[in-house]
Amino acid sequence: MKNNRQEQTRLCLGVVTLALLAFIGNVTSAGDKQTVTHRVTGLFSPDREDDLRLLLADKIPEVTLVSVDFESSEARFTYDADLLFNRPKPEQVVERFDNLLRSHSRGTFGIRSVCAIPKDQLKQIEIPIVGLDCKGCCLAVYETIYKIEGVEQAAVSFKDGRITARINPDRVDRAALEEALKKRGVTLGTP
Secondary structure: OHHHHHHHHHHHHHHHHHHHHHHHHHHHHOOOOEEEEEEEEOOOOOOHHHHHHHHHHHHOOOOEEEEEEOOOOEEEEEEOHHHHOOOOOHHHHHHHHHHHHHHHHOOOOEEEOOOOOOHHHOEEEEEEEEOOOOHHHHHHHHHHHHOOOOEEEEEEEOOOOEEEEEEOOOOOOHHHHHHHHHHOOOEEOOO
């Protein structure tokens, strides 16, 4: 009888402990920060990482930039989506983060979903550009290219005088990129 009562007490304590842990888990899950990877538009050169870090620290301190992979234009962020975006549905997070980042950066940074195409299926294209001499020029060239459907990553260097893009060759080609640049008034160099 005594063993039976001890077993019941242990069982009750176990159930109460599990219930308490579940309750604590639910309370903290709304306040938990997750580390999430997103593609970042506006990372057209390595020095833009510092610009992004300063922007977040100054304007959106609830978001921490953990790391940047410049080669893929992807960055890892830590934030609590529930608190930052008022309990969004999973499919709303990228859009809401994009809107937040664009509004605070005056459109120079944005967020996209991570590229679903394997890197080995992307084609790298380099286009020489004449007259790149500042971040503003680089941003204009970058935005011209990055907005084209099928461009998955782009980088611009005024030191090297070129834009480098990784594209989905099933959706876009070099000629389309060059045509978009010419329409924008960009002078192309010789390869």
